[in-house]
Amino acid sequence: MKLSRLLSLSLAAVGGLAAVRVLLRRHEWEQKHNRVAICVDFDDAQMAALRAGMPFDEFLHELSHHGATHVSLPELTLNRLRASGSLTPHTPAHPHSRAPRVGHWNYLCGDADLTRQIALELAARLPYTEADTLGDGTLAFAGDLTTIGEIGLGFDACMAQRVMAQGLGLVPRPVSYAWPEKDLIHLTLAQAAVFGKFVAFDGDMILGHEMHLDETLEAMEREGLSLVYFAESRHQKGDWFVAKRRAPNVVLAHRFTPAEMIPLDLHAAAHHWGALARERGIRFCYVNFFKVLHATDPLEGLHYVEHIKEE
Numbered sequence: 662m663k664l665s666r667l668l669s670l671s672l673a674a675v676g677g678l679a680a681v682r683v684l685l686r687r688h689e690w691e692q693k694h695n696r697v698a699i700c701v702d703f704d705d706a707q708m709a710a711l712r713a714g715m716p717f718d719e720f721l722h723e724l725s726h727h728g729a730t731h732v733s734l735p736e737l738t739l740n741r742l743r744a745s746g747s748l749t750p751h752t753p754a755h756p757h758s759r760a761p762r763v764g765h766w767n768y769l770c771g772d773a774d775l776t777r778q779i780a781l782e783l784a785a786r787l788p789y790t791e792a793d794t795l796g797d798g799t800l801a802f803a804g805d806l807t808t809i810g811e812i813g814l815g816f817d818a819c820m821a822q823r824v825m826a827q828g829l830g831l832v833p834r835p836v837s838y839a840w841p842e843k844d845l846i847h848l849t850l851a852q853a854a855v856f857g858k859f860v861a862f863d864g865d866m867i868l869g870h871e872m873h874l875d876e877t878l879e880a881m882e883r884e885g886l887s888l889v890y891f892a893e894s895r896h897q898k899g900d901w902f903v904a905k906r907r908a909p910n911v912v913l914a915h916r917f918t919p920a921e922m923i924p925l926d927l928h929a930a931a932h933h934w935g936a937l938a939r940e941r942g943i944r945f946c947y948v949n950f951f952k953v954l955h956a957t958d959p960l961e962g963l964h965y966v967e968h969i970k971e972e
Contacts, residue, residue, distance in 0.1 A: 697938050698912070698945045699969055700731035700832050700861070701962075705950040709959040721827040727963045728970030731830040733947070734821055734856055735863065736849065737779070738836060739769070740810040747771050748779075753799045761803030763789055769800045774819075776800040782814040786845055811838040813845070813868070815852045831857040832889065837866040843876045850877070854884035859912060861889035861947065862897060870899035878906050889914045889945055894921075914945035926955040927965040935972030 701724055710720035721732065735741065742748040751770030769776070776794050783792035783802055790809065792802040802809065813836045821831055833853035846869050853860055860881070862868055869877035881888070881903070887910040888903050894915045904911050915937050917930065925933070930951075937943040946969060950962035 696944070698730045698830075698859075699728055699948060699966060700733055700945065701729050701948050701966065702950075703733045703735055703834075705948075705952075705962065706732060708952075709950055709962050713959040715960075718823055718827065721824055721829060723960075723963050724966060725828045727967040729829060729948075729966050731832050731857075731859075732824050733834050733861060734816055734824070734831045735834045736813040736816055736836045736853075737782075738811055738813060738838075739779070739806060742771070742775070742779070743769070743806075743810070747775060748800065751799050753795050753797055753801070755795070757801060761791060764804040764808075767802055767804065767806060767809075768795075770798060771800065773798040779814055783809075786812070786814065786848065811836070813838065813849050815849065816856055818856075821856045830859075832859050832861050833857050834861050834863040835868045836863045837868045837870065841869055841873055843873065846873060846876045847880045847883075850880040850884055850886060854886055858885060858887055859889050859945070860886045861891075861914065862900075865897055867897050867899035867903055874899050874902050878903060881907060881910075886910070887912055889947070891916055891947070893941070894918065912945045913941070913943050914947055915941075915943045916947040917949065919949075922949070922951065923954060927951060927961065927968060931965065931968035931972045934969045938972075 706720060706724060707717060710717045713720070715723075724732070739748065743750075748769040748771040751768050753768055756768065757766050773794075776798055779800055780792045780794050780802070783790050787804075787809065790802040790804050792800070795801055816833060824831055833856050835849050835853055849868065850860070867874065867877065877899075880886075888900075888907050890900060890904045890911045891897065891914050892904075894917065915934075917925070917933075922930065934943075934946050938946075948966060948969065950956070950959075950965065
């Protein structure tokens with residue numbers, strides 16, 4: 662046998678053995694990680710239920726019945742609560758007469774239980790806001806809405822209970838904001854761990870980026886939290902740093918961007934989800950509903966989830 666042919670066969674054999682080892686590792690991984698989470702975006706679910714005229718608990722039940730495994734749980738902020746109408750500006754009958762330590766007095770009206778929860782969160786996180794509730798169910802705090810409005814204030818425990826009552830898991834979504842302090846990071850992630858062990862950070866930045874990611878990791882490790890890592894679909898600043906440090910407590914996730922959904926319908930998108938799970942190792946599908954393009958009615962989202970499950 663010629664030396665060149667012998668070398669070629671030897672290299673082919675070595676390459677084949679290397680490939681077999683890789684394939685065996687992949688096979689073992691597939692056997693241990695053969696479940697895929699289907700997590701529906703909370704805001705999309707709430708919007709669909711509202712537009713369909715369906716009680717939200719009933720819609721959650723249908724989501725579970727059609728194949729969803731989780732629903733996201735967004736962190737509360739004053740901005741979010743104002744945008745949804747849960748809190749509205751209000752002038753109380755008897756406003757504070759004394760001057761605040763910082764900024765000016767702000768007054769927001771809403772459900773009594775909600776305003777009480779937000780007042781407690783503000784008092785624990787930002788004591789200088791002097792947050793309190795007035796007799797008429799009004800939240801009063803010092804500062805200004807532009808600065809305080811973006812800060813995460815924990816999660817809605819009542820809503821979490823409603824979701825879990827329908828057999829669905831929760832995926833907390835902490836928000837990022839300016840100047841996150843260590844105590845605030847630890848408090849948010851400790852609260853997140855009460856509701857779920859998978860955390861999908863909201864927005865384009867991981868909470869704590871860029872100077873406090875060690876604090877974020879410390880809190881995640883202490884609370885046993887796993888990172889939902891959008892490895893391909895969207896880059897969140899700080900995600901790779903957290904992913905490599907938290908491995909193997911990381912789940913590979915995907916979320917179609919609005920631009921990626923334009924050429925798709927629910928059938929094509931479901932097919933893509935199946936390919937991502939089989940070929941890319943995606944084990945967490947973060948699902949947004951079709952709302953304008955390729956959307957017929959709000960409840961079509963249920964059929965979309967069902968097609969994803971089938972794939």
